[in-house]
Each structure stands twice: as C-alpha cells, then as structure tokens.
Amino acid sequence: MRSFIYYTVFILSMLFVSIAVGQVIHMSDGENISRLPGDELHAQWSSDNKSILFKSINNGNIDLCIYQMELDTIFSISNSDYNFNNPVWHPDGDKIVFDSDKNGIEYLYSIDIKTNEVKPLFNRKIRCRNASFSASSRQVYFAGYDELAERWEIYSYDFIYDNLNKLTSFKLGCSNPEISNDGKLIAYCKENPFNGTKNIDVINWYGEPVISFNEFSAESPMWNTSGFKLYFISKKDNKYGELYSIWKDGSHLVRLTNDTIKIQDISVSSDESNIAISALILNSWDIIIASLD
Numbered sequence: 123m124r125s126f127i128y129y130t131v132f133i134l135s136m137l138f139v140s141i142a143v144g145q146v147i148h149m150s151d152g153e154n155i156s157r158l159p160g161d162e163l164h165a166q167w168s169s170d171n172k173s174i175l176f177k178s179i180n181n182g183n184i185d186l187c188i189y190q191m192e193l194d195t196i197f198s199i200s201n202s203d204y205n206f207n208n209p210v211w212h213p214d215g216d217k218i219v220f221d222s223d224k225n226g227i228e229y230l231y232s233i234d235i236k237t238n239e240v241k242p243l244f245n246r247k248i249r250c251r252n253a254s255f256s257a258s259s260r261q262v263y264f265a266g267y268d269e270l271a272e273r274w275e276i277y278s279y280d281f282i283y284d285n286l287n288k289l290t291s292f293k294l295g296c297s298n299p300e301i302s303n304d305g306k307l308i309a310y311c312k313e314n315p316f317n318g319t320k321n322i323d324v325i326n327w328y329g330e331p332v333i334s335f336n337e338f339s340a341e342s343p344m345w346n347t348s349g350f351k352l353y354f355i356s357k358k359d360n361k362y363g364e365l366y367s368i369w370k371d372g373s374h375l376v377r378l379t380n381d382t383i384k385i386q387d388i389s390v391s392s393d394e395s396n397i398a399i400s401a402l403i404l405n406s407w408d409i410i411i412a413s414l415d
Contacts, residue, residue, distance in 0.1 A: 251264065252265040296313065351368060
C-alpha cells in the first residue's frame with residue numbers, strides 16, 4: 123500500500139513538472155520565410171493554414187504580402203495610396219482588413235484580393251485600428267478612439283444592425299482586441315503609457331469583465347481554436363519577450379520559449395500545430411514559423 127502511494131505521488135509530481143515546464147520552442151530552429159528587404163511584421167494564418175498574411179515595411183512603405191506554404195512563394199499587394207497596418211483575414215477568405223491613415227486619421231478598410239478594390243469597412247466617424255473577427259463575420263471588434271475621453275477603447279460594430287458599441291472604459295487606453303472563434307470572449311491589452319507596460323484583460327461580447335491578468339505584463343493575445351486558452355508574449359522573465367500560454371481561467375501558465383531573440387506579433391494556426399511570429403534577426407524583423415507539436 124505504501125509503495126502504491128509513493129508511486130502515485132511520483133507520477134503526479136512528474137505530471138506537474140511537465141505541465142509547469144512545458145515544451146521549449148527555439149526560434150532559431152524555426153523556418154524563416156522572409157525573403158524581402160526591410161521588416162516583416164504582424165503575421166496572420168489563413169483559416170486553411172495554407173497561407174500567411176503579413177505586412178512588409180521597406181523605406182517607409184508598408185505593403186501587404188501573402189506567403190503561400192505549398193508553393194513556398196511570396197506575392198505582394200501594394201497600393202501607393204495606403205499604408206497597410208495590422209492586416210487580418212476577413213472570415214470570408216477573399217478580403218483582407220487593415221487600418222491606414224490615408225485620410226489623415228487611422229481607419230479600417232478592406233481590400234479584395236482578386237480585384238485589389240479598397241473600400242472603408244463601415245461608415246462611422248471614428249478613428250479605428252486593430253480589427254478582429256470571430257468565425258462569423260457579423261461583428262468586428264477593434265480599438266477605437268473616444269474623442270470625449272481622449273483615449274483608445276475597445277469597440278464592436280454590428281454589420282447587420284449598424285450598431286457601434288464601446289465595450290471598455292479604461293482611463294489609460296486599450297489596444298489589440300482578439301475575439302475568440304465562437305465570438306464569446308475578447309482579450310485585449312490595457313496600456314500604461316507612464317511605464318510602457320501592457321496587461322491582458324478578458325471581457326465578454328457585452329463588455330462585461332471576465333478575468334484580468336494583472337500579475338504580469340503581456341501583449342499580443344491570441345486565442346487557441348477552442349477559446350480555452352490564450353497565447354501571448356511577455357517580458358516577465360527577460361527583456362526580449364517570451365511566448366506563453368494560459369488557460370482562460372488564469373491557471374496553467376506555461377512558458378513555451380527560451381531564447382535571446384526579441385519577438386512580437388504571434389499567430390497560431392487553426393490546427394495549433396504551428397506558430398508564426400516576428401523575430402528580430404540581424405537588426406531586421408523576419409517571420410518565423412515554429413512547430414507547436
């Protein structure tokens with residue numbers, strides 16, 4: 123009986139260690155898909171995991187690029203009238219949504235991949251950026267500027283009812299909303315401009331608070347496919363930033379990388395087998411694909 127208890131405790135302790143340590147991903151072991159001059163940032167997997175969307179910055183110009191996995195090629199979508207910031211796939215797969223200051227202020231636009239036609243995402247007088255869609259394309263969530271309060275907050279817009287709703291009220295500003303696939307939870311960053319830090323909060327689609335991760339700085343929140351856990355980047359352990367995951371209830375915090383390479387802008391494939399991330403390599407930001415298996 124005593125040996126059985128010792129054996130059980132040993133197995134449980136080993137399980138705890140494996141959960142606490144997690145797998146270690148090394149950016150240097152990943153595949154660098156960048157073949158362009160300048161910097162490549164804000165990678166976004168397509169829903170079928172066959173393409174990666176990202177922005178390319180070179181000599182002050184910001185273009186959209188798509189890396190095709192099967193062909194191992196990159197093609198560019200450029201338009202001299204626009205700077206393509208924070209690009210994301212539209213759920214229908216035929217359009218890309220981005221923000222640009224073409225008319226003097228940040229606003230959300232969509233571009234048709236086949237025709238290159240660009241048009242405003244909706245028609246409202248609000249500065250807006252950082253679009254995020256659930257699997258349904260009925261609503262878009264974004265960072266919008268509250269002119270009266272003079273700060274960035276998280277908003278939603280309903281395309282069917284033409285409703286614009288402010289979901290947060292944080293005196294220091296908010297950014298980078300990320301909606302779960304089922305449309306029920308929004309993770310976003312609360313910003314502190316005084317010390318340059320960010321923390322992640324989670325709200326539901328009504329704007330009601332769900333959980334705050336205030337015990338560590340964090341940015342670039344990304345839901346897994348089921349919406350059960352978040353991936354994010356934090357400098358809690360070193361100045362370069364590391365990749366972590368955490369369950370949506372705040373448990374099971376796991377560090378996934380151990381590098382001296384600065385990283386930002388994560389995107390996880392829908393099957394959760396790979397991650398695309400921007401890494402600072404030889405003073406240039408490149409897109410790295412690393413395995414999560």
